[in-house]
Amino acid sequence: KNEVEQSPQNLTAQEGEFITINCSYSVGISALHWLQQHPGGGIVSLFMLSSGKKKHGRLIATINIQEKHSSLHITASHPRDSAVYICAVRSQGGSEKLVFGKGTKLTVNP
Amino acid sequence: GAVVSQHPSWVICKSGTSVKIECRSLDFQATTMFWYRQFPKQSLMLMATSNEGSKATYEQGVEKDKFLINHASLTLSTLTVTSAHPEDSSFYICSARPQGRYNEQFFGPGTRLTVL
Numbered sequence: 001k002n003e004v005e006q007s008p009q010n011l012t013a014q015e016g017e018f019i020t021i022n023c024s025y026s027v028g029i030s031a032l033h034w035l036q037q038h039p040g041g042g043i044v045s046l047f048m049l050s051s052g053k054k055k056h057g058r059l060i061a062t063i064n065i066q067e068k069h070s071s072l073h074i075t076a077s078h079p080r081d082s083a084v085y086i087c088a089v090r091s092q093g094g095s096e097k098l099v100f101g102k103g104t105k106l107t108v109n110p
Numbered sequence: 111g112a113v114v115s116q117h118p119s120w121v122i123c124k125s126g127t128s129v130k131i132e133c134r135s136l137d138f139q140a141t142t143m144f145w146y147r148q149f150p151k152q153s154l155m156l157m158a159t160s161n162e163g164s165k166a167t168y169e170q171g172v173e174k175d176k177f178l179i180n181h182a183s184l185t186l187s188t189l190t191v192t193s194a195h196p197e198d199s200s201f202y203i204c205s206a207r208p209q210g211r212y213n214e215q216f217f218g219p220g221t222r223l224t225v226l
Contacts (some may be wrong), residue, residue, distance in 0.1 A: 030213055035217065097156055
């Protein structure tokens with residue numbers, strides 16, 4: 001079993017819909033990252049969380065440390081949001097390595 | 111702020127040649143940089159961790175003599191794929207951890223390597 005599990009693997013939505021992508025992890029963490037990867041490959045760091053909630057524009061990320069779960073929400077989705085969204089965690093205990101989920105491919109249709 | 115660049119963005123080379131990829135932190139100093147490889151439809155796999163001024167730490171299964179990493183300054187790390195073969199064709203991505211900001215990593219745009 002992966003240390004980091006994302007759901008769903010694939011998600012298709014209509015423009016304007018509210019999107020939720022989930023990430024569950026099995027280890028104690030010091031930080032969780034949400035990343036966006038567009039076709040063509042470039043990766044953008046969206047959020048780094050260790051507790052609570054962060055908001056940037058139409059994107060909201062939440063984390064529940066006790067439940068080992070994080071969600072990424074996109075409000076008023078747009079076709080340009082189409083990308084792969086990746087959850088990555090940094091374990092407690094000093095290692096700087098990130099453990100990555102397999103990603104959620106989001107397609108937003110006009 | 112916190113921009114990481116990679117050069118080149120893509121490269122095509124012949125089998126047996128060596129290719130150097132640069133990773134630069136443009137507006138911050140990075141004591142640690144990470145090199146990842148991503149095959150199609152797969153997630154990122156960490157290849158090595160490089161700390162400025164010291165030898166890189168390679169992940170299990172990654173040949174250090176094939177993937178040479180140099181982190182000579184706080185803003186530049188290089189990955190050289192030596193004697194490249196078609197199976198080395200992949201997307202190579204670096205990330206950089208800002209000095210003093212232990213939990214953060216900022217990713218470069220990646221370099222697509224195709225070995226003919």
